[in-house]
Amino acid sequence: MSDGSRLEDARLDVSRHAARLFWEKGFDATSGDDIAAAAGLSTRTVWRYFRSKEACVEPVLKVSELRFAALLGRWPKTDSIDEFLARSMTAFALDDAFIRDGIAAVRILAVLDREPALRSAWLMACHAAEMELRGVVADRAARSAEDLEVKLCAAAITAAMRLVDEEISAAVINDGVKVSSEEATARIVAAIRTAATLPICDAVA
Amino acid sequence: MSDGSRLEDARLDVSRHAARLFWEKGFDATSGDDIAAAAGLSTRTVWRYFRSKEACVEPVLKVSELRFAALLGRWPKTDSIDEFLARSMTAFALDDAFIRDGIAAVRILAVLDREPALRSAWLMACHAAEMELRGVVADRAARSAEDLEVKLCAAAITAAMRLVDEEISAAVINDGVKVSSEEATARIVAAIRTAATLPICDAVA
DNA sequence: GCATCGTCTGTCACTAAGTGACATCTAACA
DNA sequence: TGTTAGATGTCACTTAGTGACAGACGATGC
Incomplete structure (x- = not known):
């Protein structure tokens, strides 16, 4: 694993702590010192890793989106989205890290209405996922990732997935609704x- | 004009100063004191108006989007988007405030790649516009704004418009391309x- | 017309977010 | 084994952002 990746792992670990603290104490009541102490490193290093306090939560929000984008990157051209996700979503969703980070993300998404700083971070995470999705769309459509139609398609898909993620998170955390993996997958596919x-x-082939 | 609106006008005025300073000096090199001095009020008041330095630029980014959403709110059910915008976009785009705030927005959009704080503010502004657009879509589709399909439609349209805004801004400011109002409108409509x-x-009627 | 009230603003002192400089440590490499 | 590059912690600092208080001003009621 390259050094770059090791640093990314370190940032993700700190982000997990930040997400937990933002969820437990609220964004404003959580300090940079709190995050540093929870993660076991210096406050200076926290600010080396992140450009702002709200940016601390981006990696853990982003990693789920990027893992899903990477999954879509393995989507055979011979399959429909339904076929592919019916086959692969269960294994994907059973992955330990996915579950843990997914829970952290779901909790953060549940409080976006009253935490604009966290919504800001979430929108930035979605934007990063959109950039990855351009490659997936470009590949399946046999077009360049710089093509405006490819960008538009990726942007629209990302927006739709963001809505479903927010809806499911609000339902599960705020309203106590139970949503099965199959149901969530069906809603994402739709x-x-x-x-x-x-x-x-x-x-497409 | 109510007090609330007067405060919003004050915030927009400060936001215009912030946008100009962020464009001229860069986000990091612009301080809260700089923004306050340019706007002619105290630094304390700047922080009463905005929850963060990056949030200072949201109102001027948002106002163009919200004005456009309000324009779409006046879109007769008997017209297609092409007919309506062909008729109304010219007068709309000639509005003095729109031009001034539009230029400020275009300049900010041109530097998103190297200013994550400004991208963050831009995504928040688009999110606010998406919320307004839900009403427009709900009205035209004769459905509730809480309907997931209405939300999805509004999110997808907002994402598409965001892309076009970013593309046109980058072309105009970074590449020196000339884009006529008719051409911009045609791209938005498409x-x-x-x-x-x-x-x-x-x-729809 | 004056008193009262609510809200906005500036001042002041402050906390917390975030930064630059320097020294140390460690892993990789020759 | 020595060198180098990069990461980290410490320290002192700047800037972002906050709470409390007093004053100003417009709206309201009498």
Whole structure:
């Protein structure tokens, strides 16, 4: 593993602590010193890792989105989105890290209405995922990632997935609703299908 | 004009100064004191108006988007998006405040790649516009604004418009390309048409 | 017309977010 | 084994942002 990746792992670890503290104490009541102490490193290093306190939560929000984008990057051209996710989402969603980071993310998403700083971080995480999704769309559509239609398709899909994530998180955490993995997957698939502006959801080869 | 509106006007005025300073000096090199001095009020008041330095630029980014959303709110159900904007976009785009704030926004959008704090503010502004657009979509689709399909449609349209705004801004400021009002409108219309997931772009009554 | 009230603002002192400089440590490399 | 590059902690600092208080001003009621 390269040094860059090791640093990314370190940032993700700190981000997990930040997310837990933001969830337990609230954003304003959590200090940079709190985050540093929880993560076991100096406050200076926290500010080396993150450009702002709200940015501390971005990596853990981003990692779930990027893992999902990477999963979509392994989507065979011969499969529809339904076929592919029906087959792979269960194994993907059972992954330990995914569950742990997913819970952290779901908790953060549940409080966006009253924490603009966390919404800001979430929108930045979604934007990063959108950038990754451009590659997936470009590949399936056999077009350049710089193509405006590819960018638009990726942006629309990302927006749709963000909505579903927020809805499911609010339902689960705030309203106590139980949502099965299959149901969540079905809603994600439906959202991707509805939002996709290029014909990439069915087999393309 | 109510007090609330007067305060909003004050915040917008400060935001215009902030945007100009962020553009001229860069985000990091601009202090809260700088913004306060330029706006002619105390630093304390700047922090009463905004929750963070990056949030200072949100109002001026938001106002263009919200004005456009308000314009779409006046879109007759008997018109297509093309008909309506062909008729109303010129007068709308000639509005003095729109031009001034539009230029400020375009300049900010041109530097998003190297100013994550400004991108963060821009994404928050787009999110606010998305909330307004839900009403427009709900009205045209004769559905509730709480309907997930309405939310999804508004999110996809907002994402598409954001991309076009960013592309045009980067082209105009960074690449020196000239984009006419008619051309910008045509691109916005095309983006809205492509992204809309509900049948609202043509006459609905 | 004057008193009262609510809200906004500036001042002041302060906390917390975030930074620059320097020294130390450690892993990688020759 | 020595060198180098990069990460980290410490320290002192700047800047972002806050709480408390007093004054100003417009709205309201009598």
